[in-house]
Amino acid sequence: MSKPIILAVDDDPQVLAAVLRDLRPRYAEDYQILGAGSGAEALEAVGGVQERGRTIALYLVDQRMPSMTGTEFLLEAQTSFPDAKKVLLTAYADTEAAIQAINDVGLDHYLMKPWDPPEEKLYPILDDVLADWRAATPPPFDGVRVVGTTWSPATHEVKDFLARNEIPYRFLDIERDEEAAAMAAAATGGSSELPVVFLPDGTTLVRPDRRALAGEIGLHIEAARPFYDLVIVGGGPAGLAAAVYGASEGLRTALIEREATGGQAGTSSRIENYLGFPKGISGADLARRATAQASRLGAEIVTAAEVTGIRAGDQVKTVTLSDGSELSCRAVLIASGMSLRKLGVPGYEQYEGAGVYYGAAATEAATYRDRDIFVIGGANSAGQGAMMFSKTSSKVTLVVRSDSLAAKMSQYLVDQIEATDNIEVLLGTQVLEVTGDQRVEKVRLRNTITDEEYERDGSALFIFVGAVPHSEFAADTVAHNEQGFIITGPDVMVGGKPASWNVDRDPYLLETSVPGIFAAGDVRQGAVRRVASAVGEGSVSVTFVHQYLTTV
Ligand SMILES: Cc1cc2nc3c(=O)[nH]c(=O)nc-3n(C[C@H](O)[C@H](O)[C@H](O)COP(=O)(O)OP(=O)(O)OC[C@H]3O[C@@H](n4cnc5c(N)ncnc54)[C@H](O)[C@@H]3O)c2cc1C
Numbered sequence: 001m002s003k004p005i006i007l008a009v010d011d012d013p014q015v016l017a018a019v020l021r022d023l024r025p026r027y028a029e030d031y032q033i034l035g036a037g038s039g040a041e042a043l044e045a046v047g048g049v050q051e052r053g054r055t056i057a058l059y060l061v062d063q064r065m066p067s068m069t070g071t072e073f074l075l076e077a078q079t080s081f082p083d084a085k086k087v088l089l090t091a092y093a094d095t096e097a098a099i100q101a102i103n104d105v106g107l108d109h110y111l112m113k114p115w116d117p118p119e120e121k122l123y124p125i126l127d128d129v130l131a132d133w134r135a136a137t138p139p140p141f142d143g144v145r146v147v148g149t150t151w152s153p154a155t156h157e158v159k160d161f162l163a164r165n166e167i168p169y170r171f172l173d174i175e176r177d178e179e180a181a182a183m184a185a186a187a188t189g190g191s192s193e194l195p196v197v198f199l200p201d202g203t204t205l206v207r208p209d210r211r212a213l214a215g216e217i218g219l220h221i222e223a224a225r226p227f228y229d230l231v232i233v234g235g236g237p238a239g240l241a242a243a244v245y246g247a248s249e250g251l252r253t254a255l256i257e258r259e260a261t262g263g264q265a266g267t268s269s270r271i272e273n274y275l276g277f278p279k280g281i282s283g284a285d286l287a288r289r290a291t292a293q294a295s296r297l298g299a300e301i302v303t304a305a306e307v308t309g310i311r312a313g314d315q316v317k318t319v320t321l322s323d324g325s326e327l328s329c330r331a332v333l334i335a336s337g338m339s340l341r342k343l344g345v346p347g348y349e350q351y352e353g354a355g356v357y358y359g360a361a362a363t364e365a366a367t368y369r370d371r372d373i374f375v376i377g378g379a380n381s382a383g384q385g386a387m388m389f390s391k392t393s394s395k396v397t398l399v400v401r402s403d404s405l406a407a408k409m410s411q412y413l414v415d416q417i418e419a420t421d422n423i424e425v426l427l428g429t430q431v432l433e434v435t436g437d438q439r440v441e442k443v444r445l446r447n448t449i450t451d452e453e454y455e456r457d458g459s460a461l462f463i464f465v466g467a468v469p470h471s472e473f474a475a476d477t478v479a480h481n482e483q484g485f486i487i488t489g490p491d492v493m494v495g496g497k498p499a500s501w502n503v504d505r506d507p508y509l510l511e512t513s514v515p516g517i518f519a520a521g522d523v524r525q526g527a528v529r530r531v532a533s534a535v536g537e538g539s540v541s542v543t544f545v546h547q548y549l550t551t552v
Pocket of ligand 1: 233234235236237238239256257258259260261262263264265266267268269270271272273274305306307308335336337338339359381384470473520521522523528529530531532534
């Protein structure tokens with residue numbers, strides 16, 4: 001297998017030599033390092049790489065070259081290798097050009113010259129962008145195969161679970177691939193149970209549940225210790241941030257996640273407003289980075305394990321998992337987030353996972369390439385979903401209940417949607433029914449202003465219509481509001497001290513109605529429901545955990 005290529009481009013021979021000198025010791029084992037002395041020479045090299053069937057992972061290009069600037073080169077080069085990462089080498093005066101290049105060519109990073117010492121100023125940045133490139137570029141295939149049908153909810157669930165846990169797989173559709181149909185028939189003894197998952201070691205799993213699948217593909221599914229200082233329920237941004245701070249500040253920390261780390265944010269196609277990522281970051285990348293960071297700092301991350309109950313003793317809390325096992329700890333953080341509300345109209349249930357999806361379901365973008373789809377909802381997540389699908393689907397119809405897009409959506413998204421030709425916005429509109437034969441074919445709509453009812457053709461609905469908190473497992477333990485969102489801090493005392501509050505102090509800011517049990521992120525009453533606020537709450541909750549631990 002030939003190595004992917006890093007192409008460095010600089011018209012100053014001394015600078016080019018210095019770049020190559022610094023790149024080789026760090027990256028030559030995994031990448032071939034090439035250099036070019038001008039944009040034209042580099043474009044020729046790109047053509048050669050393409051002819052030989054090789055791939056470019058990273059361009060590291062000087063901005064200020066006389067005949068062709070770095071940005072001009074990247075604009076041309078990206079047509080050949082659109083997924084290659086792009087880093088500009090700039091001088092102080094080029095900063096504006098570099099920021100412009102973030103929009104023009106999707107620049108991943110810009111570095112100031114000189115980059116000495118490379119251990120501090122070059123390698124961390126290139127390590128990051130190359131890790132992103134590797135995550136988005138699966139190696140040649142010899143891994144997990146999922147055999148099923150595109151329209152089956154069980155197949156969708158398995159594909160989604162593997163994708164969200166970053167396990168590369170190949171999907172084989174028995175309706176299009178006779179060999180795959182024969183493999184499935186042999187594995188199931190002719191029964192129609194699908195999907196069948198084939199693992200590289202020869203193991204075959206017929207319609208596996210999440211836990212069985214997680215165990216077989218090598219995810220960490222059981223806690224290693226019986227006792228922790230802090231157990232975190234949920235691995236979304238709030239839980240991951242708490243794991244990073246808890247573990248780095250010396251608490252024995254376990255994070256229990258029932259699906260895949262990243263939570264709702266992990267399903268987002270692009271988060272544009274999280275600080276520090278000028279180009280935006282995909283939810284999957286953010287989840288991968290945060291999970292790696294929490295693990296590196298010593299947090300134990302247990303996946304495909306669901307928390308089903310919490311018992312609160314004065315000194316020790318007990319967390320029960322769905323397999324019946326129990327973990328003891330001194331403090332608990334509930335960071336279990338929420339889900340988007342179900343559609344609740346006739347017909348939708350039978351198509352769940354087979355034409356009706358909750359959230360952006362990025363894994364389905366390829367299935368609905370060149371088809372007409374609907375996005376239901378009027379807030380930012382719906383807007384982002386519409387923008388993502390507009391790149392692959394032929395038409396996106398955004399169905400919004402209120403009569404203004406700006407009512408709940410950020411202006412930058414409203415502007416993007418209005419400037420996108422293949423998005424149609426239906427304001428003041430409600431979904432009445434979803435119909436079709438084996439799959440979604442039509443959606444019945446009502447104009448709430450004129451009362452007119454009509455049908456539109458479409459292959460899928462992506463739903464973003466409100467939220468349900470994941471707090472059932474703690475419903476008997478901590479106080480929550482009518483919708484189930486957990487009450488914290490000063491709100492706990494509104495209406496009088498609850499019976500569960502048995503200490504002589506007020507609750508800390510993120511503490512629930514039980515001393516030592518905290519809540520952070522979207523599951524909390526009054527949460528702002530943004531990645532940054534979930535991360536902020538998860539991080540500061542650890543400060544309150546420390547304060548609590550000094551009192552027991
Ligand atoms: C499609 C989409 C796009 C979005 N885009 C943006 C954006 O661009 N910018 C922005 O700021 N915000 C965005 N948001 C909102 C943001 O993602 C959320 O506010 C944030 O993820 C909340 O984090 P959290 O950790 O509180 O909860 P969640 O992200 O909901 O994570 C909770 C986790 O807990 C797990 N869990 C639940 N119950 C249990 C249990 N019993 N046992 C074990 N684990 C459990 C869940 O599986 C989940 O992984 C978006 C949301 C969505 C859905």
